[in-house]
Amino acid sequence: MTDFLPMTREDMAKRGWQQLDFLFISGDAYVDHPSFGPAIISRLLEKYGYKVGLIAQPDWRSTTDFKKLGKPRLGVLVSAGNLDSMLNKYTAAKKYRSTDNYSPGGQAGCRPERATIVYCNRIRELWKNTPLVIGGIEASLRRFAHYDYWSDSVRRSILIDSRADLLIYGMGEKQIKELAAQLSAGISVDNIRDIPGTCYRTESLEHLWQYTETPGFEQVTNNKKDFAEAFKTQYLEQDPIRGKIIVQNHGEQYVVQNPPSMPLSTPEMDEIYDLPYQRTYHPSYIPAGGIPAIQEVKFSIVSHRGCYGSCSFCALYAHQGRIIQSRSQESILQEAEQITKLPDFKGYIHDVGGPTANFRQPACDHQADRGTCRGKQCLFPAACKSLNTSHNEYLELLRAIRKLPGIKKVFVRSGLRYDYLLAANDMAFLKELCEHHVSGQLKVAPEHISPKVTKLMGKAGRETYLKFKKAYEQANKELGKEQYLVPYYMSSHPGAGLKEAVELAEFLRDTGYNPEQVQDFIPTPGSLSTCMYYTGLHPLTGEKVYVAKTAHDKRLQRALLQYRNPKNHALVYEALTAAGRQDLIGYEPKCLIRPLKQGHYPAGVKPGGKPDKHRSLQVTRNKKTKKQTSRS
Template sequence: MANEFLVTSRSDMERRGWDILDFVFINGDAYVDHPGFAAAVIGRVLESRGYRVGIISQPDWHSAEPFKQLGRPRLAALITAGNLDSMLNEKTAAKKFRNRDNYSPGGITGHRPERATIVYANRWREAYKDVPVIIGGIEASLRRFAHYDYWSNKVRHSILLDSKADILIYGMGEHQIVDIADALAEGKNVAEMYNIRGICYVANKYPVTEKTILCPSYEEVAADKKCFAAAFKIQYEEQDAFYGKTIVQPSGSRFLVQTPPALPLTTEEMDAVYELPFTRRWHPEYDTLGGVPALQEVQFSLTSQRGCFGHCNFCAITSHQGKIIQHRSHSSLVREAEKMTTLPDFKGYIHDVGGPTANFRHMACAKQQIAGACRKKQCIGSDICSNLDTSHADYLKLLREIRQIKGVKKVFVRSGLRYDYVLADHNKKFVEELCKYHVSGQLKVAPEHVVKHVTDIMGKAGIETFLEFKKWFEAANVKVGKKQYLVPYFMSSHPGCTLEDAVALAEFLRDMHMQPEQVQDFIPTPGSLSTAMYYTGINPLTGKTIYVARQQQEKQMQRALMQYKNPDNYDVVYKALCLTGRQDLIGYGPKCLIPPRRSRARFSRDQRDVDTGRSPRKFMKNRNR
């Protein structure tokens, strides 16, 4: 059945001569048959093993009937919320509803429920209560332990407990789903699969072994932020396939059990996954609605590797994909690129060759191949490990091979470049070749902030590293005769960032003549170290107390300061400068951010805050507690 979509209807089943499926896959996203979409990958992996798989995308969750459309599966139901956490997909950092869902037909919102994994699992139980339920994907993976939920502002149970599923797969899932499928096909029950790596299950008694570690219970982490931080530290440090132990977290009279992470895919295994017969299209049923917007950015992109040793603390990739880089072979990527050139919509442009970080093409060091990533040491970030392998030779060779393919006009690099890694390689030739062949006028990079104690907490390099790379980039463009620009991303309201730090960032943007078109306000998503800091006010790895901007008023000010030239932000910026005692930045001088207010009526009476009724002095006192 090469180059056909997975089964989505009874008529599809009849056409294939199937009267029953082995697995029904409930998917929170629209069905896009592309390796950038998790449901398609897992479905294709199972199909390649001879299993019959059908997919129900974005079912109406208001009753159980839509979940019955493909019938009762022989082995199990697989459930995912989609490529994004359903709450993040629905709401912004300000907890407002988004006006677009790129993973739904036509970008129209409202096609999935909040906490989709839980809702889907419960509806499935209504439809077929005796069929095993396996949950997975990013939402399940990052909510596998008791976790802080930003949108409800409380600590929630493991999603496995709330969904009442039988097994939770965390991580990317290819190894786990095959092991589970084979066990079910052999007639094993769920309890006989508890030795599979990369899963969570619920036990009625504590599974004591010498390779088991107990972390604070749900009740403890919900009641005490220090316990939450301690639990997160255990979960964070055991997230390694080579030395990670089984983790147990009590919840009431039951025990959530996480087995050690699945082993990384070998190059051969990863090649096999990405060379499965994906159509690289959204399902034809979405054509009349304009398709699925999320496909546009990745349709003609190549996934070169997965995993990240970058240690950005606001990112949960290490909790999902791991710190160890897994990469594909050059020959596999070349074959995929050659197939792209035969597709009717291909115009000669490959939009990206990379992964979570484009230029991390191999493991951080040789030690990781046998001992895993260091438990308490970072490869790169505010400091760089002396053992880090910084060579870009393999990545550069790969880019050269792909751009020489007949029918390929241009190969871009867009999936995040770690410029501190480039500098550590002392490789100006790489930057020159990057600028000459692989930049489309702008190169996106992410310094995130300019104040050192903030970038340290983020796990990022200091701003001086960005400035050094900027010199390299500009010199390279002069050498190759191009006018191209860096587009730096900055983040507001990250733990550790005060209003004074936000003013410092605004001054940097002023001095660099930068005007960010988009601003990212920190969103505390489940599973990240920064989210644990946000909730607890503690760095779980060091035990140090950290300032956190939690009030929407201050978050709004930090965000507005990054776009201080926007007239709509004038009042908010003015307020922030007054609160921080930086009235020197209000005026007409070259260092001023905004001009004086023509009318000060709204800020009379000791510059009282009209929104909260509190004076600036009182607000600052409360903010610094």
């Protein structure tokens, strides 16, 4: 049946259904598109013959909405949505966000804080013995005891607090197929403990014979070194081939994590993206103006999953994994053809990529049988000798999409790793990228330029960025195109103090770039940087790390990166003074800001730099003109 999945009893009646097999509760509005997790999982279950219905953004203040589709036969699936519900609701400054792109009309407040836990508690009120399974990004990254930035505390595993029977971490397709098969065969959810990519609760470890145990909840709450040690184990074992079972005590219970699920094969990836999605939001949202999140992905194509970039502030390693899983060109071209038939398609494919656009293949041939290298990165501090850097297949794919009837342009807008491109030394690819796949601006993410900070981030340094910038500008010059490089920078990442922020501000001055947007580091659950933020330690090396934690310290760093904004003048002045860099306050070309007005300096502080003669002369002339005007 080609239609949206049931959201009401009337929808079920049209399909002749009396009872669902699975009920999916989602914190996002229902968008039937392969960029939205609930749609993927539900469509996959549908393909294998299960009856699935969705309740999107239920009113959590009572159980009324949760029971409108009835008690399901096999289980309830719960996800907070495409974002962690706390990140969805709060900014880095812990202020309420005014909009929610995953809700009708972008309206905020359509889901509760800690949505997974709240939804599960309502389900337990209704059906105490129905199998309850949680998944999605919120559950995936909170599966162990974790630091929660918004409460500034260590919280228990979300599996404990939600009282769910099973937690699916990662993307979930293999896990949900196996789980559904076992439940359908009559196996009790309490006895389903062998599925890779899942976590479960247990009161005894007698059934386990080979595992590694991390410091428990009580230990990591009271001792930051124990927290860092627990994170280190969890981080290093996130591999589907060599990873071990991990156990963490939570009082009278243990959380047991099975090793990650095996990567999807190309046919399995094709199967997922070839499902009969409606490729838009449910029509019930039309009166509210639709779901804004669809705009970014409606005319975009996911070509692969996974990322071996291993940026410290990203938790993708723990969700999609470090092994690339790619779709076939045939599947991608088929989706591109489907997009051309959409009524509002104007001829432009907005993106073809994944977490990192130019990672279309596994990092090396060894990963197929050995997994990822324990404690090592593929690109940092330098590209591994075994790294496959060829961009040929990705370029062939882009060329093939360009040739399809009805397509005017194919853009690449998802993250591009320029250090990987430089490692390939493929300037022909860069030139063709600039000629056909850049829409006036290419966005890249150096994040910072201070060696101290980029080392902690696991990112390439200043010289690599400048080398790419030069190559990009040269390619556009040869093409006769005026296209710009738009770098993203992050303030207040662990390791970044005022000295490093000033260093970045001087770099921005020297390169002539004025960032309109600067992202404050947000310690989201599951990332290595978040562990550094909470503990003040690098969990893999044990070294101490400076962390800017107060709101004012963060404002000072952010202001330095946007020192040209007049609104930031007082903050920049304070930051430069605190950093002992008054030499950057004055009228010399290298100065970041001009001195404050006479009498506005704090006690004991003198401005740096020398007055500019031409500016002083102009000021004198202006004063004379004003006097003459007043006399006349």
